[in-house]
Amino acid sequence: MKYFDGLNYYEILKIPENSSFLEIKQAYRDAVSIYGEDSLVTYSLFSTDEREKILKIIETAFLTLIDGNQRAAYDRMLMDSGQSDTKFISGQSQKQSQPVFDPGKAANDDPLAADATKQIQADEEKQLSDEILSKSSVSGNDLKKLREALGVEIHEIHSLTRISVSVLNAIEENRLESLPPDTYLRNFLKLYAEVLQIDPLKIVDGYFKHISMVQNTD
């Protein structure tokens, strides 16, 4: 039996070093479904003690990588100790594109061997994001729905983007009077979209369209 000897946090969560916030979250969920207390897979493999130790390590890995500052420090440590061959510091290297909704990923002809539950979930997320992106205007409510479907909390967006929770709430609740000036708002929406890995341009345009529609009906 081996444990996590010699594995770094990325390896423990089985993710590449440039993983995005959402990928880290998903990897953590997967790890807990394998090592959690009521997992069918490992209940007979580990003692309670071993399981607790393993879960603790997984949690530490997750909490470190999910926090921008801690992750940057950890990445530097990996590089300095020669454990990483990545030339970038996290933040710069993190993927900001939309790999989660890669349509190629959704097609799978082997439902039994494939990760079906995850697939269904990913399909639903994709459907929702497609639906939102296909609309010419995007409301705060749309953003909220998508965020919740992805299992992302408001405070997580806050800790990743440093946008204050009250502004994030104002965006999601369409409270125009509480929104920051346009240039700031534009940048905030872009960051928000990047965390959820959806097209920032469409979100920014759609949201501004939504605002002007609301203002015109007043």
Place this chain on the structure above:
Amino acid sequence: MTEIYPIGGGKGGVGKSFVVAGLGALIAKWGHNVVVIDLDLGASNLHTLLGMKRPKRGLNRYIDKTVRRLESVAVPTMIPNLFFISSMHCSMEIANLLHAHKLKIISAIQKLPFDYILLDLGTGTNFNTLDFFLTSKEGILIGTPEPTSIENFFRFISAVYFRILKQTLKRSEFHSAVKDAVTEMSSAPAGTHDILKIVSKYHPDKVTDLKNKLSEFKFKLILNQFRKNMDSTLGNKIETVCNRHFHSNFQFLGNIRYDGQIHDAVFSRTLYVHKYPHTQSSSDLKKIAEKITRNRRPTSLPKEIS
């Protein structure tokens, strides 16, 4: 090149013999020369799953030296290119198999002139069963998607490791403390870890070698009697966990769907994949057979293509 796949799994009735018969038939239909060998000594039933009557000759003729070559006791089946070696008339139980006979059988199997050799093993982790499992450098484990069966996967893997360690550590160059530890230790998953620890105390230079020895053996996993609404990611998760926490390489080959007709096929003594080629279970077996053959071309031309 001959590929030998012993097929085991701790639990009884999970479908080892069914899978051996099914995979053997499919691979033979693709034109490869295949032999399936019943090594469930004392509880042979592979012939039934192949849709055959009890064969008259088998392994016993080779052990009692009536024939010189093991391939002489391989009988044809209803599938061209698929042959069968029975252990029906072997009077011995697996537990009473003579050491010399076991070695003789293993080395004869390794020399058989076939493309694919599938070994149907009995239930449990008896040391003779483990030695048959170690006939090759890779073996297939079969279980069902149930807690007890998954527990048996781990138990079987640990028992295989333990057997490898035991065989290696009994050699004279090892310290008696190490030898004692192997005799006393249980073959629980943690046992391997404990033994390696003791070895690292007395022979720090040999630990890497030992670990390499364990990692030389490759495991493939199959989940049989899989039902519709079960977690289809289970096999992949087991693969992940095994690759992580054991020393060898593990590959999940796939799920095989539960089908009540399999029971009927056994009762009417027919070869399931032959009689029901288009069911979900047959198509699952086909996908697994494809992974095993990796689309390798047959060395001889098929006599019949279906």
